[in-house]
Amino acid sequence: MAAEPTTQHQDQASGRSGSSIELHGVTKQFAADSIALRGINLKISGGEFFTLLGPSGCGKTTLLRIIAGLENASDGEVEIGGASVTDVPAHKRNVNTVFQSYALFNHLDVRENIGFGLKMRGMDKAEISKRVTETAEFIKIGNLLGRRVDQLSGGQRQRVALARALVNEPDVLLLDEPLSALDAGLRSELQLELSRIQRRLGMTFIFVTHDQQEAMVMSDRVAVLNDGRIQQVGPPQQLYEHPENLFVARFMGHQNLYEVRQQDESGLDTCFGRLVGEFERGTHVLIRPETMTVVREDDVNAGPNVFAAVVRERVYRGHVAEYTLDLGNDTEIVATCNNVGEPMFDVGTRVAVKVQTSGVVTFHA
Ligand SMILES: Nc1ncnc2c1ncn2[C@@H]1O[C@H](COP(=O)(O)OP(=O)(O)O)[C@@H](O)[C@H]1O
Ligand SMILES: [Mg+2]
Known part of the structure; x- marks a missing residue:
């Protein structure tokens, strides 16, 4: 079960629920001396906002790519919605990814960018138009549909990238540091908006960041990773107030x-004196x-x-x-x-x- 959300608000859930994800002993070795993941076990509930938090190089992107089917695990098993997807190719998994670099098509306008995936799937033109309009309204870029992508600000481009993923109505959305290129104000605005969107849609979100503040404000639960291993998994409050080891304590920003x-x-005795208590x-x-x-x-x-x-x-x-x-x-x-x-x-x-x-x-x- 997902823990209580930390950002609490009154948005009505949509009633639908994203897929659960289970990882069993997922390992990735790129070369003899390059092991990115060392036996990852995780259970993520349907509809949960789950964050992978850790320093650069700890294996976050590799884990997302394995869930998406863009990379094969060297060992271990991935289940989506209760079924093994080991032999299911990326395009047959109902999973979409939003990357840090927006990867939009600069020669297409916003409407064409958002509708691109639906068009490739051969969807009817009128249906595409309806869905694109709805999704764009939903994430507040309805007024930008006719613009060219190179006429947009960073925040607007990131919203287009998000709309392009959401319009496919995936059961699971993977987000790889999608906000890290944005400036601080816009970033905190989009953090709150993303968590509202996730709760309204009821999709499963797996969000990647190296920023512990970002992880804390958005997530139901967070897994802290270091060097290909999970250090601790829990709701943000538990990680901040009860870190289980020195790495997690430091990564959550603690100095004392x-x-x-x-x-x-x-x-107990410390270098500055005795702390009395149990x-x-x-x-x-x-x-x-x-x-x-x-x-x-x-x-x-x-x-x-x-x-x-x-x-x-x-x-x-x-x-x-x-x-x-x-x-x-x-x-x-x-x-x-x-x-x-x-x-x-x-x-x-x-x-x-x-x-x-x-x-x-x-x-x-
Ligand atoms: N295609 C690859 N070939 C070899 N090594 C890789 C490849 N992709 C990632 N790695 C290595 O795997 C480790 C984890 O990388 P990555 O998953 O990108 O980390 P993060 O996203 O947490 O920064 C790093 O040491 C990285 O150099
Ligand atoms: Mg990465």
């Missing part, structure tokens, strides 16, 4: 990571920056999980102030404070930082 020196039932056993500890409280040194009574620090750096981000605090012993910690109108701490201020045990996670490297 420390080695555990010693651990017993009442707490924590899972682990070799490393993460303290989430938004769970700490920072106060002036004089405003706090010493107690468990309170540490003296000096403000080394302050970054103003509008909704939060982000402080890099020097805890002594060559150790720093980053804490964010909500901007609720209180004056900010200046660099050099002596402060006390209180760590909440709910913001502390332990795990093995």
